[in-house]
Amino acid sequence: METVYIPSPDTIPIAWGWFQFLLLLTFPLHLLAMNAMLGGLGIGITQQVLGGDIRSRLAHRIAIALPLVIAVVVNLGVAPLLFLQVLYGQFAYTSAILMGAFWIMIVPLLIIAYYGAYLYDFNYSRLGSMGILVAVLTFCLLIVIAYFFSNNMLLMTLPERFAEYFSHMAGDYLVSGDPQFLPRYLHMIFGALAVGGLFVAILGRFRATADPELAEHALRLGMKVFSWFTCLNVCFGLWYLLVIDRETMMMFMGADLPATISFTLALVLVVMVIVSGFRNKLLATFAMTTALVYLMTFMRAWVRSSYLREHFTLGDLQVVTQYSPLVFFLVTLVLGIACVIWMLRLTAAALKNDSRPSV
Amino acid sequence: MNYPMWFLPETGGGILIALIAILHVFVSHFAVGGGLYLIYAEKKGLRESSEQILEFTKKHARFFLLVTVVFGSITGVGIWFIIALVNPAATSFLIHTFVFGWAAEWVFFFVEIMAAFIYFYMFGRMDSATHLKIGWVYFISAWMSLFLINGIIGFMLTPGAWLENPDFWVGFFNPSFFPSLFFRTFIAIFLAGIYGCFSAAFVKDRATRETMTRFSGKWSLIALLGTIPSGFWYLAILPEQAKNLVLGKSPTIVTMMEWGVISLLALLIIILLTAMYRPSLNSKWVAATLMLAGLVYFGSFEWTREAARRPYAINELIYSNMIFKDQVDEISSQGFLTSARWVQTRELSADNLIRAGEEIFVHQCYACHTIDGINNDIVSRTATMSYGALRSYIGKIHQMRYFMPPFVGTGEEVDALAAYIAGGLHGKEIVTVKQEDSGVRLFEENCAACHDSADLAPSLDGNSQEELAGLLTRLDEISEEMVPFAGSEEEFKMLSGYLFSLNNETGSQADTGKTDGAELFDINCSACHAAEDLAVAVSEWSPEEFRSVLDKLETLSEEMVPYEGTAGEKDALTEYMEKLKGEL
Numbered sequence: 001m002e003t004v005y006i007p008s009p010d011t012i013p014i015a016w017g018w019f020q021f022l023l024l025l026t027f028p029l030h031l032l033a034m035n036a037m038l039g040g041l042g043i044g045i046t047q048q049v050l051g052g053d054i055r056s057r058l059a060h061r062i063a064i065a066l067p068l069v070i071a072v073v074v075n076l077g078v079a080p081l082l083f084l085q086v087l088y089g090q091f092a093y094t095s096a097i098l099m100g101a102f103w104i105m106i107v108p109l110l111i112i113a114y115y116g117a118y119l120y121d122f123n124y125s126r127l128g129s130m131g132i133l134v135a136v137l138t139f140c141l142l143i144v145i146a147y148f149f150s151n152n153m154l155l156m157t158l159p160e161r162f163a164e165y166f167s168h169m170a171g172d173y174l175v176s177g178d179p180q181f182l183p184r185y186l187h188m189i190f191g192a193l194a195v196g197g198l199f200v201a202i203l204g205r206f207r208a209t210a211d212p213e214l215a216e217h218a219l220r221l222g223m224k225v226f227s228w229f230t231c232l233n234v235c236f237g238l239w240y241l242l243v244i245d246r247e248t249m250m251m252f253m254g255a256d257l258p259a260t261i262s263f264t265l266a267l268v269l270v271v272m273v274i275v276s277g278f279r280n281k282l283l284a285t286f287a288m289t290t291a292l293v294y295l296m297t298f299m300r301a302w303v304r305s306s307y308l309r310e311h312f313t314l315g316d317l318q319v320v321t322q323y324s325p326l327v328f329f330l331v332t333l334v335l336g337i338a339c340v341i342w343m344l345r346l347t348a349a350a351l352k353n354d355s356r357p358s359v
Numbered sequence: 360m361n362y363p364m365w366f367l368p369e370t371g372g373g374i375l376i377a378l379i380a381i382l383h384v385f386v387s388h389f390a391v392g393g394g395l396y397l398i399y400a401e402k403k404g405l406r407e408s409s410e411q412i413l414e415f416t417k418k419h420a421r422f423f424l425l426v427t428v429v430f431g432s433i434t435g436v437g438i439w440f441i442i443a444l445v446n447p448a449a450t451s452f453l454i455h456t457f458v459f460g461w462a463a464e465w466v467f468f469f470v471e472i473m474a475a476f477i478y479f480y481m482f483g484r485m486d487s488a489t490h491l492k493i494g495w496v497y498f499i500s501a502w503m504s505l506f507l508i509n510g511i512i513g514f515m516l517t518p519g520a521w522l523e524n525p526d527f528w529v530g531f532f533n534p535s536f537f538p539s540l541f542f543r544t545f546i547a548i549f550l551a552g553i554y555g556c557f558s559a560a561f562v563k564d565r566a567t568r569e570t571m572t573r574f575s576g577k578w579s580l581i582a583l584l585g586t587i588p589s590g591f592w593y594l595a596i597l598p599e600q601a602k603n604l605v606l607g608k609s610p611t612i613v614t615m616m617e618w619g620v621i622s623l624l625a626l627l628i629i630i631l632l633t634a635m636y637r638p639s640l641n642s643k644w645v646a647a648t649l650m651l652a653g654l655v656y657f658g659s660f661e662w663t664r665e666a667a668r669r670p671y672a673i674n675e676l677i678y679s680n681m682i683f684k685d686q687v688d689e690i691s692s693q694g695f696l697t698s699a700r701w702v703q704t705r706e707l708s709a710d711n712l713i714r715a716g717e718e719i720f721v722h723q724c725y726a727c728h729t730i731d732g733i734n735n736d737i738v739s740r741t742a743t744m745s746y747g748a749l750r751s752y753i754g755k756i757h758q759m760r761y762f763m764p765p766f767v768g769t770g771e772e773v774d775a776l777a778a779y780i781a782g783g784l785h786g787k788e789i790v791t792v793k794q795e796d797s798g799v800r801l802f803e804e805n806c807a808a809c810h811d812s813a814d815l816a817p818s819l820d821g822n823s824q825e826e827l828a829g830l831l832t833r834l835d836e837i838s839e840e841m842v843p844f845a846g847s848e849e850e851f852k853m854l855s856g857y858l859f860s861l862n863n864e865t866g867s868q869a870d871t872g873k874t875d876g877a878e879l880f881d882i883n884c885s886a887c888h889a890a891e892d893l894a895v896a897v898s899e900w901s902p903e904e905f906r907s908v909l910d911k912l913e914t915l916s917e918e919m920v921p922y923e924g925t926a927g928e929k930d931a932l933t934e935y936m937e938k939l940k941g942e943l
Contacts, residue, residue, distance in 0.1 A: 005363070005700060005701060007361045007362050007447075007700060008361055009451075010451050010452055010454075010455035010456075011455060012455060012458075013455075013456075013458065013459070013527070019458075022462075067428075067429075068476055071428055071432065071472050071476070072472075074432055074433065074436065075432075075465070075468055075469050075472055077436075078436065078465045078468065079462065079465050081439075082454065082458065082461050082462060082465065083458075085443075085451070085454050086454060086455060086458050089447075089451045089454065089455070090451070093362060093443055093447035093450070093451060094362065094363060094447075096440075096443060096444060096447075097362070097363050097364075097365045097444055097447065098363070100365040100444045103440065103444065104375070104437075104440055104441060104444060106440065107379070107433060107434065107436065107437035107440060107441075110433050110436075111429065111430060111433045111434075114429045114433060115425075115429060118425060118429065162363075165363045165701065166703055169363075169364070169365070169366035169721070170365075170366060170367055171365050171367075171444070320525070322526065322527055324527065324528070325457075325458070325459035325460065325527045325528075326459055328459060328463060329459040329462045329463045329466075332463040332466045332467070333462075333463075333466050336466035336467065336469060336470045336500075339470050339496060339500075340469065340470055340473050343473060343474060343477055343493060343496060344473075344477075346477075346485065346489050346492075346493070347477050347481055347485070350481055350484055350485030350486070350489065351481075351484070354484045354485075
């Protein structure tokens with residue numbers, strides 16, 4: 001029998017359920033923001049390429065929003081990555097090392113992409129068609145980063161592959177050739193493009209008073225993109241379902257009741273969001289999509305735990321209990337959210353009294 | 360050993376961490392102090408009703424946003440990525456131990472980002488009082504990020520009472536927490552002034568450029584003064600070993616400290632000249648030099664702090680090569696290769712000695728040493744050492760050089776590592792030199808299981824070397840539990856010589872049979888000294904002086920350890936040195 005190389009985990013300060021809760025709470029928020037970033041930028045590029053006044057105005061609005069969205073994506077990515085490392089660090093660190101040369105490249109690539117986004121924003125008018133090149137480069141960098149993330153998140157669930165370390169000590173191992181990789185990656189990218197449509201529609205809604213024409217265009221375009229890309233993404237989702245191992249797949253087909261209920265609910269929601277999307281019902285579509293992303297995140301967690309079950313379950317983690325740091329964090333979180341809401345209200349009030357074009 | 364080692368032999372993980380971390384801290388501390396700077400620059404503009412100063416502040420806020428939110432944030436995540444790749448064991452430990460500290464820091468990071476965006480985009484678009492409030496929210500949340508990370512970084516250097524009481528708060532409020540917090544706060548404010556000078560240099564309006572240069576210079580100078588007492592406070596609370604490293608026992612720290620002093624002087628001169636004496640001297644080049652000096656100054660501090668933890672990643676807990684201190688004895692008795700998770704060679708044989716040594720190198724040495732790289736290159740550092748010298752050195756590496764972790768493993772694994780370095784890397788012959796035939800070694804192999812040399816010495820006093828050699832042939836007569844020593848004539852000579860030397864420290868009668876000074880030098884001295892260089896250094900010494908110094912090497916320098924050989928060996932070394940001096 002081949003040796004499976006898995007490091008021993010560290011102890012955790014409270015029961016694993018807390019971390020699982022926090023992981024599943026924060027990861028969908030990161031996904032939604034990431035989708036807004038990637039999908040929004042994709043739509044912005046096509047709008048600018050197609051040209052015309054209204055499309056150009058929309059592309060500019062997207063360019064203005066992009067840096068803030070990237071900042072939020074990065075920030076909302078920190079929390080789930082932290083909780084993931086607490087729960088599955090022994091797998092996630094190992095898989096990152098196996099692909100270390102690529103994994104660390106995320107840092108410079110993201111810096112370049114981020115500055116690209118600022119360049120696109122601050123110099124939108126001045127750059128003209130060069131702006132399209134900058135935006136395309138930024139977009140390409142972001143999907144390369146997504147490619148590395150998909151590799152790592154897949155590899156961490158395949159500890160049987162960890163022995164590849166001995167042939168890839170320089171960290172040049174990727175699992176893009178694995179049957180799961182392509183559907184998984186495409187499902188994530190096309191999901192992002194779809195939800196990017198929703199983001200564009202919402203962005204237009206914010207301009208409803210100042211520029212109703214733009215808002216209408218953004219709504220129609222955004223909802224159309226969302227609906228068609230979601231239809232397409234159903235195919236990638238089914239492809240992904242078919243390539244995961246049979247035991248895991250069967251969890252969603254009746255073998256595991258909560259997993260099956262989630263999957264069924266997700267299918268119903270998919271139909272509902274597509275219908276609602278084609279009817280241009282923005283808020284309802286957004287609310288249901290948020291619920292859908294949460295459900296898909298739960299399913300993703302089931303897939304991960306199923307793949308790792310033979311070697312590890314979260315119940316294996318040893319707890320050395322100390323609750324006070326959790327209390328400190330929760331208090332900080334509540335105060336932080338309150339502070340951000342307070343600042344946003346001050347900003348909204350100031351913008352109301354400001355006659356200049358909004359930021 | 361619990362985790363795989365990302366192995367980039369020519370690069371090394373340490374340099375990657377340093378590269379990302381130093382650039383990050385230079386920006387992240389600006390992100391803290393810069394918030395305060397913006398508030399006071401804006402206040403100054405409002406107080407003096409100066410549109411130019413307010414315009415400067417707005418432009419500086421844009422620069423601030425681009426530098427801190429983009430580069431600062433992503434390199435912050437970058438540090439997390441790189442430390443997890445280079446030292447996953449310590450990273451995992453810190454993540455698990457302080458998870459809610461990190462989580463709280465994430466919250467402040469979020470507030471900080473939102474406030475930074477609102478501050479910049481709403482500059483001039485909301486009333487000044489509200490705008491300044493946003494500035495304060497930014498600064499407080501940024502400083503709280505510093506507060507939280509400071510606790511965790513401080514823990515790595517001074518875990519203090521946590522080692523006995525593993526409580527989150529005990530570890531967080533560790534001995535270096537407050538001195539480090541004050542020091543970093545002053546540094547953050549200081550850097551904000553430097554960046555302010557930099558921004559001011561780009562202002563076209565001369566009056567505003569000079570006003571803000573002077574403002575930024577004063578700002579920096581006051582903060583720089585604050586770093587001095589807090590820096591000494593920081594130094595004062597360091598554990599003894601870390602303090603020794605900082606104060607001269609670590610060669611790399613000494614170099615870094617020199618750079619720190621040079622850059623500090625450069626900072627002082629430029630600030631005094633441009634800010635206090637003649638602000639008109641501030642130009643883009645001067646400001647860029649100021650920034651560079653600031654980077655070197657802060658970089659040297661961060662490097663020193665990191666290096667002061669050596670040989671640990673987390674002081675007294677995890678060595679820099681990811682081995683936990685409390686596992687050393689167990690692993691050494693069981694063997695590293697059988698205990699480590701990420702090695703393929705489990706059993707040693709003559710055929711796999713070098714391959715096994717390479718695996719040991721990867722997991723025990725590579726954390727700090729590159730192979731043919733810039734940082735701590737193992738090849739150049741061991742160029743003068745033979746296989747035998749390496750064997751001797753590796754076994755007592757931590758005793759000789761505190762900042763290096765102890766070798767963890769069996770004697771055979773020491774041999775494998777020495778074989779890899781001498782044979783695998785240098786292509787030298789892997790032959791056992793006479794050290795293992797020396798009296799000390801023979802005593803350790805044959806007698807030390809039951810006898811301590813110091814305890815044994817009095818009972819042997821008064822015997823000549825020949826009598827002792829005779830005694831060795833009839834040990835069974837002394838006690839039924841002993842068997843006569845069975846060695847070659849040469850070995851009898853060496854062991855009896857050693858036993859004789861126990862009571863005849865200064866005598867030269869002891870004949871250990873080992874009089875090859877060149878070999879003795881190779882084994883005992885070549886780790887640190889090139890023979891010819893040493894001959895030059897002691898060319899003015901008489902043989903008597905040299906010989907007497909061998910009895911008290913530890914008094915020469917704190918880095919030297921006493922020579923443990925016999926009087927005969929010391930004589931041989933002296934002769935060897937005399938011979939070399941004659942050839943100069």
